[in-house]
Amino acid sequence: MKKIKIIFAGTGKFSSVHLNELILKKFKISTIITKIDKKIGRGKKIKFSEVKKTAINNHLPFIQTNSLNSEEYYTILKKKKPDIMIIVSFGLIIPEKIINIFPLGCINIHTSLLPKFRGPSPIQSAILLGKKKTGITIIQINNKLDTGDILYKKSINIEKKETYDTLKKKLSILGKKSLIKFLKNIFLKKYIPIKQIENQATYTKKIYKKDGLINWNQNASEIEKKIRAFNSWPGTFFFIKNIMIKIWKANIIKSIKKNIPGKIIQANKNGISISTKNHLINITELQFAGKKKNKVYNIIHSYKKLFEIGQIII
CATH class of the missing domain: 3.40.50.170 (Formyl transferase, N-terminal domain)
Incomplete structure (x- = not known):
């Protein structure tokens, strides 16, 4: 041949x-x-x-x-x-x-x-x-x-x-x-x-880094899928006190109580839970700009003041 x-x-x-x-x-x-x-x-x-x-x-x-x-x-x-x-x-x-x-x-x-x-x-x-x-x-x-x-x-x-x-x-x-x-x-x-x-036929669009910004007014399932779809590039992220935080891993916690989207509900060794349009996104692995990614349970005590419960993230 x-x-x-x-x-x-x-x-x-x-x-x-x-x-x-x-x-x-x-x-x-x-x-x-x-x-x-x-x-x-x-x-x-x-x-x-x-x-x-x-x-x-x-x-x-x-x-x-x-x-x-x-x-x-x-x-x-x-x-x-x-x-x-x-x-x-x-x-x-x-x-x-x-x-x-x-x-x-x-x-x-x-x-x-x-x-x-x-x-x-x-x-x-x-x-x-x-x-x-x-x-x-x-x-x-x-x-x-x-x-x-x-x-x-x-x-x-x-x-x-x-x-x-x-x-x-x-x-x-x-x-x-x-x-x-x-x-x-x-x-x-x-x-x-x-x-x-x-x-x-269906068509996809080019993805840019800015597309990774989290909108807490979306449903938790939409945000969770976005975190996985953009892992590792361009990554999903949000800002808190002008500090950019990249999300590496998160899960959904179902919530009966209605909260303001973007509100920090809890922050402990089990994760940082933030309210969405319906349920909570619980972040278990994150990364600060210029630093290595880390498990929340490793860093939460050092950054307790940054993730104040009740704080609203826009």
């Missing part, structure tokens, strides 16, 4: 998991494409993408760019005579001219059961909406966002206390296994492209 020549495009850790699996399974990677290094912090420290690290560690050729629109990249990729392009968490639009280079097309691994949750935040959205299932969909790339024909789909359960981090890890394992299974059978024509049903 012919060995497939692959161009791989991706950036983050989720992407590097799939690239590492391709390398482990001895697939032929002609070139890797990843985004340009980021400068972070005041010292302008350079941050390599996880995919670039994988390329360097495995002595594989790579290209760094924040756009594939120039004729230069078309020429470089065409000369490689690749069979397929695999895109995983890349974040850049692939021009149609480049898509047409590949005899087997360009495929993308998306972390939802398409056409549900198209767009940039499918994992967070599934948790926010309390869905019981999500999954991996491999699609043929076209010139629109996440609308290509479905080539392979596999579902997975979302557990009751699932966070963004835990679900993303499970989906990365499912994704890499699905990708290998798909590629091993690609020449056997076992995969018949299936058109997505447009009237079943």
